[in-house]
Structures are given as structure tokens and as C-alpha cells.
Amino acid sequence: MSSNLLKLPDNIEPVTDADEEIFLIYTALNQKPLDPTGPDGFHGLGHVDSRQDTLSIRFELTAPPQPTSSGAAESKSVSRSRKGKSARKTRGEETSHVIEIELAQDKTALRSRKGDTGSVLWRASIAFAQVILQQHRFPPSNPLVDKDLLRESHVLELGAGTGLLSIALSACAKSYTATDIAPLLPLIRKNVALNFAGWMQNAKPPEGSPGSNISVEELDWETLLSLPPTRRSLYYPKPPEPNAKWDLILIVDCIYHPSLLPALVETIETVSTAGKTWALVIVELRQEDVVREFLERWLNKETWRLFRMDGFLDLPYIVWACQKYA
Numbered sequence: 001m002s003s004n005l006l007k008l009p010d011n012i013e014p015v016t017d018a019d020e021e022i023f024l025i026y027t028a029l030n031q032k033p034l035d036p037t038g039p040d041g042f043h044g045l046g047h048v049d050s051r052q053d054t055l056s057i058r059f060e061l062t063a064p065p066q067p068t069s070s071g072a073a074e075s076k077s078v079s080r081s082r083k084g085k086s087a088r089k090t091r092g093e094e095t096s097h098v099i100e101i102e103l104a105q106d107k108t109a110l111r112s113r114k115g116d117t118g119s120v121l122w123r124a125s126i127a128f129a130q131v132i133l134q135q136h137r138f139p140p141s142n143p144l145v146d147k148d149l150l151r152e153s154h155v156l157e158l159g160a161g162t163g164l165l166s167i168a169l170s171a172c173a174k175s176y177t178a179t180d181i182a183p184l185l186p187l188i189r190k191n192v193a194l195n196f197a198g199w200m201q202n203a204k205p206p207e208g209s210p211g212s213n214i215s216v217e218e219l220d221w222e223t224l225l226s227l228p229p230t231r232r233s234l235y236y237p238k239p240p241e242p243n244a245k246w247d248l249i250l251i252v253d254c255i256y257h258p259s260l261l262p263a264l265v266e267t268i269e270t271v272s273t274a275g276k277t278w279a280l281v282i283v284e285l286r287q288e289d290v291v292r293e294f295l296e297r298w299l300n301k302e303t304w305r306l307f308r309m310d311g312f313l314d315l316p317y318i319v320w321a322c323q324k325y326a
Contacts, residue, residue, distance in 0.1 A: 005149045005247055006278050006321050007142065008307055015306040015320065018295035022288060025308070025318050029285050032315050050107060050120045057121075057164065059099040059130055061137045097137050101167050102194050106187050117256065119187060121162050124253035124284045127313055129168040136172050144312055144321070145248075147172075153247035154239035156271060158219065158264070159254040163188035167195045170214045173248075175240050179219035188216045215240065221263035224270060232270050245273040252282045255294045265297045272324045274303065279322040282313065302326070 015021045049055065106119035135143040136150075152174050157165055160178035166188070170176040178188050193199040196211025205212045217237035224232050239246060249272060254264060268279060283291060298304060303326045309319040 003275060003323065005146055005153060006144060006280075006323070007146055008309075008321060009142070012307050015295070015308055016299070018292055018299055021295055021308070022292045025285065025291075026288055029315050050105070053105060053107065055103045055105065055121055057101040057103055057126060057168075059101075059133050059168065061097040061099070061134050063093070063095045063138045064140070099133060099168065101164065103162055103164055103167075103191050104187065104194065105162060117161070119162070119184060121164060122253050122284075124282055124317055125161070125164050127317055128252055128282050128319075129165055131312060132169060132172070144309060150248070154241065154244055155248045155250065156237070156239075156246045157250040157252070158221070158267060159251065160184075160188055160216075163191040163216070165250060165252060166214050166216075167192060167211075170211060173213070175213045175215070177215040177217055177237055177239070179217050179237060181220045182218045185216055185218060192216065213240075219267070221260060221267040225263040225266050229270075236267070236271050246271055246277050249277060249279040250282075251279060253284055255281075255283050255291060256286060258290050258293055261290070261294050261297055265294070265301070268298070269301055269303065269324075274324045274326050277324050279304075279320075279324075281320040281322060283318045283320075285316045285318060298322075 103121055105121060132145065135145065136147055139147055150172050154175045155169070155173045155177065157176070157178050158180075160166060160180045161184065163178050166176050166178040178192075180188065189199075192211060192214055196205060196209075196214075198205025198209060199211050199214075204214075215237065219236055224235055227235055238244070249268060251264070251268065255261070271277075272279065283294075285291065295306075299306065304322050304324055306320050306322045309321050312319045
């Protein structure tokens with residue numbers, strides 16, 4: 001897969017200093033008025049609504065408005081007179097598209113299983129999926145992800161939680177593997193089955209059917225970290241295509257507890273391939289010291305180029321696009 005999977009703006013500067021990056025992003029956060037109340041009417045760390053057993057998620061995708069200047073109108077008039085078929089096709093072009101997803105949550109696990117955060121849906125996943133789906137359906141002039149290259153890519157998600165992103169984005173990729181700790185895998189499989197006919201806990205629909213390119217696998221970062229480096233490659237899941245490597249790793253709202261940071265950074269490092277793998281890290285800005293420690297640990301690897309993608313998501317979210325180079 002090409003190293004051009006992610007399209008970075010011209011002249012973008014890499015992140016090289018964790019303290020400087022933290023100062024810049026938290027200064028911007030503090031200068032922007034934010035409503036700390038979530039869509040459910042409650043204050044919280046960022047979950048959508050932990051009171052509900054089932055959520056209905058709706059992504060509304062809209063084509064950008066067409067030019068309405070007199071020059072554009074005159075041009076369209078000429079086009080109609082010369083190319084009637086093309087004009088009729090233009091008038092019939094899609095202007096909107098809706099994707100609806102049904103998602104189960106495990107409220108009991110959230111409250112009873114120590115350290116569990118993945119059994120409910122978090123807003124960062126919705127915000128990220130909305131932009132990726134919008135750009136995929138109605139590509140802008142400067143999309144973050146190359147649509148054609150993504151279609152041939154193997155995607156690995158760390159900390160998949162409820163599995164929303166696998167359901168929403170799998171149709172955009174060649175394969176999509178959602179991973180998390182073992183106790184969360186039944187919930188992910190349940191949600192995939194809720195949204196794709198033929199998907200069951202232990203069976204997939206026929207190849208080529210919607211959802212057939214989704215895999216749900218265990219990947220416990222702390223287990224990986226505990227293994228000798230020579231054995232780690234035997235533990236983590238591989239792409240379904242023989243000899244393939246991961247093209248894109250998604251880490252969405254996984255940076256929240258300092259005790260997990262060493263294992264998370266080592267997992268990202270281990271499953272990636274130099275010169276090939278991109279990573280997208282989406283962070284909801286909460287504890288400043290935790291985000292700083294993550295950046296310090298990752299930059300200290302000295303094997304990645306990190307770029308902050310300003311404007312891709314609004315604050316309080318930050319997106320880093322990262323490529324492994326050595």
C-alpha cells in the first residue's frame with residue numbers, strides 16, 4: 001500500500017517537542033468556550049449516554065453546496081445545450097445520504113468491571129466517524145484519507161469498545177479488524193451482528209457481503225507488553241491477506257489512564273511497519289499530564305513522524321496523523 005494513504009497539508013510541521021505541543025493545544029482549548037454538558041444532558045468524561053441499553057446512531061452526510069454565481073449559471077446553461085445527457089446526470093447527483101446504526105451497550109459492566117470504559121459509546125468515535133464518512137461519500141478537495149487507497153487498505157483498531165467504528169467504516173476499507181480486551185469482544189460481535197445480516201458470534205456472512213470484511217480479535221496491550229519482544233509478533237492479530245501488513249491503525253479516545261500508556265505505546269510500535277503504516281490518534285483533551293506523558297513516550301521511540309491535523313475535528317478533540325519511518 002502506498003505511503004500516501006493520508007494526505008497531509010503542504011508545509012505542515014511535525015510535532016517534535018511534547019511540552020510545546022501540550023502548551024499549544026491546551027492554550028487553544030482554554031481560549032475556546034466549551035459546553036461541558038453532553039448530548040444526554042449530563043456532565044461527564046465524554047460518553048454519549050451510559051443510561052441506555054441501546055443507542056440509535058445516525059450519520060447525516062450532505063453534498064457541499066454548488067456554486068450559484070452568475071458565471072457558474074451561464075456555464076451550466078452552455079453545458080445543457082451541448083451535453084444534454086451530462087446535464088441530466090448532474091441534476092440527478094446524490095445530495096445527501098443517511099447511515100443508521102443500532103448499538104448495544106453494557107451498562108452493568110461499566111459500573112461493575114474495574115477499569116471498564118469500552119462497554120459504552122464515547123462521543124469521540126461519533127465525531128471521528130462523521131467526518132471520515134462525510135469525506136468518503138462526498139470527497140472534498142483536501143480529504144485527510146485517500147479514498148481509493150483506503151479501499152485497498154487493512155485497518156486495525158485498538159480499543160474498539162462497542163465496535164461502532166468497525167460498523168461505520170468497514171465498507172471504506174479492504175479489511176477492518178476491531179480489537180479490545182477479551183471481556184469486550186462479545187459486545188463488539190453483538191453490535192456487528194445487529195447491523196449486518198448473516199453476522200453471528202462465531203460466523204461471518206459470505207465473502208463480499210456487507211460486514212464480511214470485519215474481524216473481531218483480542219488484543220490486550222498489557223498482555224503484549226508482558227511478552228518478550230521476540231514473542232509479541234505471535235500474539236497480535238494480522239491482516240487476513242497472506243503476508244500483508246497493517247496500513248492504518250486507529251486509536252480513538254484511548255488516552256485516559258496513565259497506567260495504560262506504556263502498553264499502548266508499545267502496542268502501536270509493535271503492530272506497525274516502517275515505511276508503510278499510518279496511525280490516526282484521536283484524543284479528547286482531558287487531563288493534561290496524561291496527554292503529555294503519551295506524547296513523550298511516543299516521541300521517545302524516535303520511529304514516528306507526528307503531525308497535528310488542525311481543523312479536522314473541533315476542540316476538545318485533537319487528531320494526530322503519524323507515520324512510522326524506522
